[in-house]
Amino acid sequence: MIRVLDGGPLTTVQDLGRAGHLRYGIPPSGPVDRDAFVIANRLCGNEDGAAGLECTYMGPRFSVERACAVAVTGAQAPVTVNGQPADRWTTIPLAAGDQVRVGVPRVGVFTYIAFSGGLDVPVVLGSRSTYVRGRLGGVEGRGLRKDDVLQLFDRPAPQARAVATPPPDTEAETVVRVVLGPQADRFTEDGVRTFLESTYEMLPQLDRMGARLKGPRIAHAQGHDIISDGTALGSVQVPGDGSPIVLLVDRQSTGGYTKLATVCSFDIGRLVQVKPGRTVRFTAVSVAEAHRLGAAHRTSLDTRVVGRGQPERQERP
Amino acid sequence: MQLGDEISLELNTRVRALEYLIQQKGLPGVVEMVPSYRALLVYYDPGVVGYDALCAALAELMSQVEHASLPPARTVELPCCYDDPELGFDLEAAATRLGLGARELVALHAGFAYHVFFIGFTPGLPYMMLPERLRIPRLDTPRTNLPPGSVGLGGGQCCIYSVESPGGYWIVGRTPLRLYDPEASDPVLLRPGDTVRFRPVDRAEFDRIAAAVQARSFRPVIQSEGASTAPSDTSPRKGCAGEARARTS
Numbered sequence: 001m002i003r004v005l006d007g008g009p010l011t012t013v014q015d016l017g018r019a020g021h022l023r024y025g026i027p028p029s030g031p032v033d034r035d036a037f038v039i040a041n042r043l044c045g046n047e048d049g050a051a052g053l054e055c056t057y058m059g060p061r062f063s064v065e066r067a068c069a070v071a072v073t074g075a076q077a078p079v080t081v082n083g084q085p086a087d088r089w090t091t092i093p094l095a096a097g098d099q100v101r102v103g104v105p106r107v108g109v110f111t112y113i114a115f116s117g118g119l120d121v122p123v124v125l126g127s128r129s130t131y132v133r134g135r136l137g138g139v140e141g142r143g144l145r146k147d148d149v150l151q152l153f154d155r156p157a158p159q160a161r162a163v164a165t166p167p168p169d170t171e172a173e174t175v176v177r178v179v180l181g182p183q184a185d186r187f188t189e190d191g192v193r194t195f196l197e198s199t200y201e202m203l204p205q206l207d208r209m210g211a212r213l214k215g216p217r218i219a220h221a222q223g224h225d226i227i228s229d230g231t232a233l234g235s236v237q238v239p240g241d242g243s244p245i246v247l248l249v250d251r252q253s254t255g256g257y258t259k260l261a262t263v264c265s266f267d268i269g270r271l272v273q274v275k276p277g278r279t280v281r282f283t284a285v286s287v288a289e290a291h292r293l294g295a296a297h298r299t300s301l302d303t304r305v306v307g308r309g310q311p312e313r314q315e316r317p
Numbered sequence: 318m319q320l321g322d323e324i325s326l327e328l329n330t331r332v333r334a335l336e337y338l339i340q341q342k343g344l345p346g347v348v349e350m351v352p353s354y355r356a357l358l359v360y361y362d363p364g365v366v367g368y369d370a371l372c373a374a375l376a377e378l379m380s381q382v383e384h385a386s387l388p389p390a391r392t393v394e395l396p397c398c399y400d401d402p403e404l405g406f407d408l409e410a411a412a413t414r415l416g417l418g419a420r421e422l423v424a425l426h427a428g429f430a431y432h433v434f435f436i437g438f439t440p441g442l443p444y445m446m447l448p449e450r451l452r453i454p455r456l457d458t459p460r461t462n463l464p465p466g467s468v469g470l471g472g473g474q475c476c477i478y479s480v481e482s483p484g485g486y487w488i489v490g491r492t493p494l495r496l497y498d499p500e501a502s503d504p505v506l507l508r509p510g511d512t513v514r515f516r517p518v519d520r521a522e523f524d525r526i527a528a529a530v531q532a533r534s535f536r537p538v539i540q541s542e543g544a545s546t547a548p549s550d551t552s553p554r555k556g557c558a559g560e561a562r563a564r565t566s
Contacts, residue, residue, distance in 0.1 A: 024505040230351035230358025254437030
């Protein structure tokens with residue numbers, strides 16, 4: 001059992017999201033940085049989709065009421081156990097009564113906390129993920145608050161300590177790959193060139209719904225509105241002001257702005273870890289190239305966790 | 318897949334027919350779909366099906382769309398209270414703007430059968446077109462917090478807000494029904510392809526229905542054509558939204 005002592009500004013329960021409800025306007029939710037979330041679970045010996053926590057900007061403070069293991073990944077947020085600094089990207093064994101605090105990240109935005117066994121919250125429409133705008137899933141469809149109590153699935157904590165390779169430190173500019181379309185023809189050639197050759201600054205409105213960026217104006221050829229249609233994870237919408245908005249896991253299911261490109265799913269995690277004020281560049285790849293890169297990305301993810309802490313049979317008192 | 322570039326019932330019918338065909342064929346690799354006015358967004362898993370192979374399979378199905386069947390249609394009746402300035406707070410102003418009396422506006426609005434082109438933007442929000450005579454420019458300054466159930470006119474569209482949201486529509490009434498209810502086993506009331514009819518109710522009846530909805534004892538009036546053959550794969554839960562909700566109440 002986990003007792004929340006301080007929820008932080010927005011800490012939500014997430015698993016890998018709910019598929020199949022976009023046609024009713026219900027977005028998939030799930031972690032915005034999927035790789036970091038999956039690695040945290042693997043470090044705890046969990047299935048990739050076990051429910052854990054996603055923290056925006058600042059993490060929570062909580063205590064555990066029985067021995068378990070946690071892992072913290074994603075943004076570079078300081079972690080302490082009973083006030084002592086603890087490592088990120090590794091299995092952290094906890095004893096009953098231990099208090100964990102996840103602070104404000106120096107680099108990055110979203111931090112993930114996995115728990116051995118995974119969080120036991122009700123499955124709503126096939127998922128434990130929280131969708132705050134729709135008050136769905138997680139803990140009453142909202143962010144965690146002080147005094148919330150979360151249960152863990154009963155599973156022995158992993159005995160082996162696993163370690164994962166963190167992503168390279170992105171102090172410099174982040175380059176994100178996109179596939180142009182579906183409405184790239186609604187922009188001028190110069191507009192498309194501007195988008196691919198300029199740097200864009202992440203704005204503070206970054207949230208689970210979308211990432212707004214600021215930079216040189218992307219010129220439309222024939223108006224910025226379309227007949228509303230479906231939006232994808234990573235859709236780059238460009239409204240009349242010529243600035244790109246990248247749609248994320250809690251996005252509106254349909255929209256009426258022109259979509260210049262789609263950010264490749266394997267680069268979404270890197271994009272959302274760009275702190276407001278830092279910059280991003282977009283580079284175009286073909287659909288075939290995107291699929292090749294995506295397959296290679298999945299393979300590389302499997303090599304990032306060493307000594308994967310599968311739980312061993314354990315005598316428990 | 319974009320099937321055209323206009324808002325028409327004919328084009329939208331083809332979009333929904335294509336979606337239904339894909340569902341029935343169970344195309345490998347297709348994860349989910351989002352129909353809209355004139356396009357169908359198809360999510361797929363590139364680990365299961367390649368882009369070119371999927372496009373070829375979709376093109377083949379496109380050629381069958383003209384003769385394809387549609388999922389059974391439903392007509393959903395939405396009670397709507399127009400004549401209370403607390404609920405339909407723009408009714409008088411909208412009527413004036415359109416050169417109509419308030420009663421005329423209500424008669425026109427409630428006398429029309431609205432086709433649900435698709436559900437989108439926020440959970441459970443239907444996209445429906447207005448009759449010609451009620452088309453009206455959107456408000457210059459959008460409002461910040463419109464209560465769910467608010468029925469609005471703007472541009473060519475009739476909108477029903479499904480969650481509390483900002484909006485630039487003229488609010489002419491409110492339905493006590495919940496288009497989106499996160500606590501219900503099936504949270505979304507309307508489906509793409511439904512027909513919506515508004516039934517004018519007075520404030521007393523609005524309050525009565527709202528209380529019944531709150532108590533989960535209200536059963537929406539839904540007429541299904543051939544409901545017994547309704548495909549379960551077009552809804553997140555088996556059966557129709559209203560029926561599922563009535564069963565759980």
